[in-house]
Amino acid sequence: MERIGPNPAVLSPTRPRADLGERFINSKAERRVSDYRLTLGWLMLGLWVGSTFGLNWDIQWHGVVGRDGFWTPPHWMFYSTVTAAGLICLGVVLVETLLYYRRYPGLHDGNTTRVLGFFRGPLGFILAGFGMLVMLSSAPLDDYWHQIFGIDLAVWTPFHVMLLLGIIMGNLGMVYLFASEMNRRRAWQTPLPPETSRGWRILAGLRDLFRPAQLGLTLAFVSLTMVYFGAFQPTSLGGSLSFGSWVMPSYSLVVTGAAAVLVAAVWTTGRVGTATLVGLLFGLLHLAVNWFINWGIQTLAVDQGVTLRSYSSLIFTDLLYPASLVGAGLLVDLIYLLTMRWRAKGRTGPMLAAAGGAGLAAGLLLFWLERPWQMLNDFLLKQFGILVSTKLWRPDQLAALPIVLPLAIMAGLVGLAWATSLRYTDR
Amino acid sequence: MASATKATGWKWATLALLILGLALTAGAGRASAQNAPSGDYTAGPFKLRVTFDRDTFKSAQEFYLTVERLDGPAGDWNLDVTSEPSRSTSATPVKYSGDFHTSEPDKRLVKLQIPISGNWSVRLSLQSGTSTGQVSLPVMRVEPPPIIANWLAWLIGLTPVLGLLGFAFGQWRQVINRRREKQLSEDIHT
Numbered sequence: 091m092e093r094i095g096p097n098p099a100v101l102s103p104t105r106p107r108a109d110l111g112e113r114f115i116n117s118k119a120e121r122r123v124s125d126y127r128l129t130l131g132w133l134m135l136g137l138w139v140g141s142t143f144g145l146n147w148d149i150q151w152h153g154v155v156g157r158d159g160f161w162t163p164p165h166w167m168f169y170s171t172v173t174a175a176g177l178i179c180l181g182v183v184l185v186e187t188l189l190y191y192r193r194y195p196g197l198h199d200g201n202t203t204r205v206l207g208f209f210r211g212p213l214g215f216i217l218a219g220f221g222m223l224v225m226l227s228s229a230p231l232d233d234y235w236h237q238i239f240g241i242d243l244a245v246w247t248p249f250h251v252m253l254l255l256g257i258i259m260g261n262l263g264m265v266y267l268f269a270s271e272m273n274r275r276r277a278w279q280t281p282l283p284p285e286t287s288r289g290w291r292i293l294a295g296l297r298d299l300f301r302p303a304q305l306g307l308t309l310a311f312v313s314l315t316m317v318y319f320g321a322f323q324p325t326s327l328g329g330s331l332s333f334g335s336w337v338m339p340s341y342s343l344v345v346t347g348a349a350a351v352l353v354a355a356v357w358t359t360g361r362v363g364t365a366t367l368v369g370l371l372f373g374l375l376h377l378a379v380n381w382f383i384n385w386g387i388q389t390l391a392v393d394q395g396v397t398l399r400s401y402s403s404l405i406f407t408d409l410l411y412p413a414s415l416v417g418a419g420l421l422v423d424l425i426y427l428l429t430m431r432w433r434a435k436g437r438t439g440p441m442l443a444a445a446g447g448a449g450l451a452a453g454l455l456l457f458w459l460e461r462p463w464q465m466l467n468d469f470l471l472k473q474f475g476i477l478v479s480t481k482l483w484r485p486d487q488l489a490a491l492p493i494v495l496p497l498a499i500m501a502g503l504v505g506l507a508w509a510t511s512l513r514y515t516d517r
Numbered sequence: 518m519a520s521a522t523k524a525t526g527w528k529w530a531t532l533a534l535l536i537l538g539l540a541l542t543a544g545a546g547r548a549s550a551q552n553a554p555s556g557d558y559t560a561g562p563f564k565l566r567v568t569f570d571r572d573t574f575k576s577a578q579e580f581y582l583t584v585e586r587l588d589g590p591a592g593d594w595n596l597d598v599t600s601e602p603s604r605s606t607s608a609t610p611v612k613y614s615g616d617f618h619t620s621e622p623d624k625r626l627v628k629l630q631i632p633i634s635g636n637w638s639v640r641l642s643l644q645s646g647t648s649t650g651q652v653s654l655p656v657m658r659v660e661p662p663p664i665i666a667n668w669l670a671w672l673i674g675l676t677p678v679l680g681l682l683g684f685a686f687g688q689w690r691q692v693i694n695r696r697r698e699k700q701l702s703e704d705i706h707t
Contacts, residue, residue: 157608158609224677231673237662239607241607241609248670251675
């Protein structure tokens with residue numbers, strides 16, 4: 091039976107969640123369930139990061155070495171980590187279904203989701219599990235497509251899109267599983283006494299950034315950002331926009347949309363610093379992935395005398411791309427901090443204005459810095475012959491503002507809507 | 518009467534599926550010409566007889582190649598095999614490694630698998646003592662698997678979108694419900 095109680099304080103972030111009713115029961119059995127879910131969540135996250143390395147390595151392997159069969163080293167890495175993560179999801183659902191029907195006290199309708207009419211499990215694991223299934227199902231279909239059309243397929247083929255959708259599902263599942271555990275643990279936390287000074291509150295907020303559930307959630311957001319930039323990277327996204335004599339790659343607009351993740355991150359956790367942390371960890375993960383790819387290709391291809399199709403791809407000039415995500419994260423955090431009292435009144439208008447404003451600021455910064463950053467590897471000039479200006483602010487950027495401004499505001503609002511859904515997640 | 522109608526329905530459904538299947542795989546079932554480059558070749562100082570175990574090839578399908586030394590080998594000899602795509606084929610060369618020895622010292626048996634359809638040639642490199650020789654067998658056609666229609670591929674590829682939309686809808690309903698609960702709770706307290 092569904093318990094009725096007040097919901098998390100989405101519209102009043104200063105309200106302590108522990109006071110918000112009986113939705114989150116703090117029993118020993120529930121804590122045990124939460125602990126094991128979080129432990130497996132971290133294990134899945136580790137496997138997921140491994141699969142991110144494998145996927146990026148595979149993309150680079152295609153360009154540099156080619157594809158002389160399905161079981162290339164990057165494919166082994168990618169599909170084995172995905173399979174292991176999928177098995178964890180399956181195991182969690184089966185075990186929780188069994189325990190639920192045996193009336194284990196820590197599992198009930200309030201913290202499990204019904205799936206396929208009979209099974210019971212945490213929403214995040216269920217969604218992630220379906221994501222892994224989609225990814226694994228796309229593998230033979232993608233291989234079939236390669237058999238017909240060759241190895242040099244664009245990203246936007248039917249079964250690459252299927253894989254991408256599976257990755258998005260898997261990643262969303264991980265975001266939801268950590269959000270659920272974070273909400274539950276926050277509700278169990280003893281709230282700070284009202285007389286606590288502002289300084290201590292800030293310190294407590296910073297400490298929260300590194301609590302296992304919240305750090306896991308931040309990393310799941312980082313991973314999703316990697317997917318976003320991986321799917322819409324300049325090499326995969328064709329097309330350009332013309333503004334008079336200026337040509338702008340459509341990719342510049344895509345970058346603006348990344349503001350949604352930053353807004354969602356800070357609005358979900360309610361902790362200042364999360365968006366900046368997403369930007370920072372993204373930069374570090376991107377650096378690690380590129381370093382690993384370089385090592386992987388050097389060790390497993392060059393050193394073993396495999397014929398390379400192109401060597402230039404081994405040079406990485408976009409190691410930290412886009413580092414501007416840190417700056418955008420800072421802006422989002424700042425706006426969240428400055429509008430805290432304003433939003434605390436709980437009215438919808440100020441909430442929408444703050445999130446839209448944060449999206450606008452972050453989106454504009456990302457858009458503004460994207461082209462100068464791209465100039466570092468003069469990719470556009472080489473590949474498409476697009477003339478890149480050396481100026482920071484150029485006529486095509488000004489001309490694109492009527493598109494960029496609503497897009498950035500929309501990104502902020504999408505981030506807010508997503509955060510609302512995440513803050514209500516408790517099962 | 519009802520069971521007769523049901524049986525007719527099944528027949529029509531089967532026929533429709535058959536027609537659909539034929540339409541989707543149209544063109545894929547064309548008979549391929551016999552193109553296995555079996556025959557006698559010379560690779561440097563070596564005389565060889567090359568025999569494939571079939572005449573037509575399909576991508577990702579395993580097949581066997583036998584290489585027989587006709588010049589009577591004196592001592593052990595090594596064989597390296599690489600399949601190489603033609604310029605028109607979007608693929609990379611595939612090297613085959615392993616012990617190709619058979620019970621007969623003048624024969625080697627190689628298992629090949631060509632991953633991509635298109636035109637390919639097989640290059641044989643032999644080494645015996647200080648002598649080496651190479652030969653590229655004529656281009657052979659590797660057929661693709663039955664090709665499904667593009668729209669069907671996209672339909673399959675985009676199926677997970679339904680799941681994502683369902684999830685988004687479920688989340689939206691949950692937020693609405695929770696807001697109602699909150700409202701109800703506030704009403705009770707006031």
